[in-house]
């Protein structure tokens with residue numbers, strides 16, 4: 001049955017190519033294997049269905065013939081950008097229920113946008129810019145809860161912009177249309193540039209500041225009542241606030257504590273922490289205290305945190321990370337969690353579990369804080385940044401050259417760290433968020449994993465934002481439930497990042513989004529193995545064998561069937577075997593000892 005599905009996909013593509021003139025020839029030979037040889041076509045791992053059609057700049061001209069591409073019911077990626085296709089948006093695309101990326105920009109499409117976008121629930125990126133679409137922007141776009149990028153620029157769309165409720169939307173462009181009215185509330189977080197080239201009235205709004213900065217005015221009257229310490233905190237925050245680019249983290253905490261303070265009159269602040277003291281907070285209900293872990297050498301408490309100035313490091317799946325610099329120059333990372341759905345007891349239990357992991361390859365949780373309104377975690381600050389920023393650079397900066405030796409150490413360390421996490425809780429703890437922005441370097445320059453076990457306290461694993469989507473094991477896309485096997489998959493993606501130097505989801509010249517795992521598979525399948533590797537690595541001599549060996553380990557980790565993936569402890573052994581010398585490095589703390 002599967003073969004016949006592929007056969008009908010093939011027929012649909014032939015019908016398409018035979019009925020739409022194109023100035024460049026396609027090598028779509030009915031007798032050659034479609035998944036391997038046909039330009040622009042890729043299939044799923046089993047080779048049963050066509051999942052991606054990419055035909056940019058082929059010189060396609062004329063309308064898309066009806067009942068052709070619309071029959072590719074397993075299609076996830078469709079790119080026909082930069083052609084000369086005209087006519088209206090094909091009605092039969094409604095059958096492409098799995099469509100995730102749709103690129104039709106730089107064509108001559110005209111007529112209205114489809115009425116009902118809810119047909120494409122998985123749509124993540126939609127680019128229809130540089131066409132001649134008319135009519136209104138559809139309200140039904142709101143049903144695309146996965147949408148991260150929407151580009152409708154350079155069309156002739158008219159009317160008002162509907163209030164689109166798209167929480168995951170990160171990129172928007174509606175410029176150069178004939179839109180009127182005002183920018184709806186939901187889109188005021190985007191800069192004015194995305195509305196340029198429409199009616200002037202659209203530019204008359206104030207960009208809403210980051211929703212992070214809590215500054216309720218009515219708190220002002222309470223400030224007088226909080227005594228000396230808090231006045232110091234105020235001072236701290238004024239100083240912090242005067243530094244450009246710093247957000248008043250103190251203020252943030254301050255406000256939230258103030259609220260508590262007003263609610264119950266306990267003293268909010270504990271005294272200084274004795275070295276090594278287990279300081280799970282002294283307050284009556286303990287709700288306002290930072291809970292530190294044993295052996296923590298930090299001499300700071302909430303009061304110091306209050307006075308810290310902080311900078312937003314980034315927003316992640318589970319919340320926002322801040323770099324907080326204390327007055328004594330201690331720098332920590334504070335993670336402010338959103339959507340925690342467990343009670344205090346369960347939260348504490350999970351934090352104790354995570355904080356109890358003492359291992360050189362697991363970033364240590366130093367302290368945490370739980371109150372009704374605020375859940376915080378405190379980590380060391382890693383000055384070198386994450387593996388992600390080292391490999392891919394933040395906006396082109398920060399890129400650290402990583403030679404092969406360093407990459408092997410990072411891979412090995414991260415593998416050991418994840419394996420250690422998997423031993424916790426009677427061998428049941430899942431990391432749940434393995435990705436290169438959660439890998440740091442320990443003092444010996446081995447990889448070190450951060451952020452384990454958070455999924456357990458969160459309401460649900462949110463749909464991955466585009467950046468994280470490349471790590472998502474295929475089964476997790478449906479189940480939304482991370483497992484140890486899905487951690488192994490994510491680790492495999494990190495190995496691929498280390499080998500290729502590419503991001504798990506990367507764009508090619510023409511804004512198209514490629515999925516690293518699929519890309520590697522397609523290249524390896526066609527036996528261009530050498531082309532897979534990071535150019536920077538190819539300048540080192542005599543490492544080819546190790547590169548290929550590591551590639552094999554990576555591919556074993558990202559196999560589609562979860563039960564066929566190796567266990568993390570086996571992955572550690574495989575990497576160690578590649579490097580006989582590495583296996584003998586003693587581990588400072590034996591697993592399980594807290």
Ligand SMILES: Nc1ncnc2c1ncn2[C@@H]1O[C@H](COP(=O)(O)OP(=O)(O)OP(=O)(O)O)[C@@H](O)[C@H]1O
Pocket residue numbers: 313314315316317318319320321333335379380381382383385386433437438450451
């Ligand atoms: N302890 C740390 N030291 C230095 N940088 C950090 C630390 N923890 C996080 N970061 C950086 O801060 C940014 C935001 O981190 P955060 O963990 O909130 O998001 P993320 O890693 O992108 O996603 P997720 O929430 O899914 O882990 C990332 O670039 C991350 O690498």
